[in-house]
Amino acid sequence: MSTHPLLLYLVMAAATYLSRRAFLRLPSRHFSVRLKNGLSFIPLGIFASLIFPSLFVAEGQLAVQPLFLIASAVCLAVMAVSRNVFISFGVSLGLVVLVSLGVIPL
Amino acid sequence: MNTSETAAWKQGVLDALPITASYVLFGAIFGMLSGQAGLAAWESMAMSLFVYSGAAQFAASSMIAEHAGFWAIILTTCLLNVRHFLMGLSLSPYYQRFSPAQVNALAFLLTDEQYAITLNRFRRYPSDTSYILGVGLSLYIAWGAGTWLGTAAGQWIPDPASLGLGFSFTAMFVALAYYQLSSVVRILTFLLCGAAAVGLTFVLPNGLPVLVAGLLAFAVGYFLPAPEPTETTQPQNAKEVEST
Secondary structure, eight states: OOSOHHHHHHHHHHHHHHHHHTTTTOOGGGOOHHHHHHHHHHHHHHHHHHHHHHHHEETTEEOOOHHHHHHHHHHHHHHHHHOOHHHHHHHHHHHHHHHHTTSSOO | OOHHHHHHHHHHHHHHHHHHHHHHHHHHHHHHHHHHTTOOHHHHHHHHHHTOOHHHHHHHHHHHHTTOOHHHHHHHHHHHHTHHHHHHHHHHHHHTTSOHHHHHHHHTTOOHHHHHHHHHHHTTSOOOHHHHHHHHHHHHHHHHHHHHHHHHHGGGOOOHHHHTTTHHHHHHHHHHHGGGOOSHHHHHHHHHHHHHHHHHHTTSOTTHHHHHHHHHHHHHHHHOSSOOTTTTOOOOSGGGOOOO
């Protein structure tokens, strides 16, 4: 690649920034009740698409990852009981780390 | 900065703490891998400080190692970034109260994790710039510091896969998604979008499945017969605000 690296990083930065800024503040007149309801559902799609592939895709193949599935279920269960993101995050990640280190057998 | 702004800023830093630690680790991994791909330390740092997008940076450093062309790298960056369109759109109601200059500045700090943490906060509290800055700057500094660590001491960084630390982002997303699963329709939409995202992973370039799943969820919400107006409505008085 002959282009100066700094130019590449600046164009990458501009592309990334513009995608972040584009729809971040639309005029409020555009928000009907139906549109607001649609917008309230977007996080479901985004969260699902950030979570599910890490549970069901490994090395480009469809795969069930039991440890991650169990840890996710534990995370949701702890959230249901504690309503505390820190505790749920810590317990579920701690479970994965302990199993990965062989401290807890699976 | 008044007392409530300081409190919101501190709460943002605190809420971001688990992910701040993960950002340091994964920033360090980026610094190490980009060095192996042939980037100088200043180049890795410049990329982290200017671009500030893990997905785009990992892809770009790998493509640079393979001598990919300038526009191929830019196109890949754009494809990976399309998910930000929907994230911005879903945050838009909460950013109405900010000035254009504030939105312009805060936009730079929007990442998947910052999105998840701030959205969770705005369910219960009015949106405020102090909180967003607390979260966003913590993560930005962590990413930059991690990258620097990776370029300086890459050989001592633990392999996150062998420790299971790759699960840290998923754990945070699962915990924060819990609050979104407030009705049967929303749970079914979540499962439908998850299945679609897994299927699309095999046929679409990285980054696009998030966009399609987000649009699918939007369509379900938009065409539902009975709108649920509560999620994007900001709490207007203290009685609606729960403690964390």
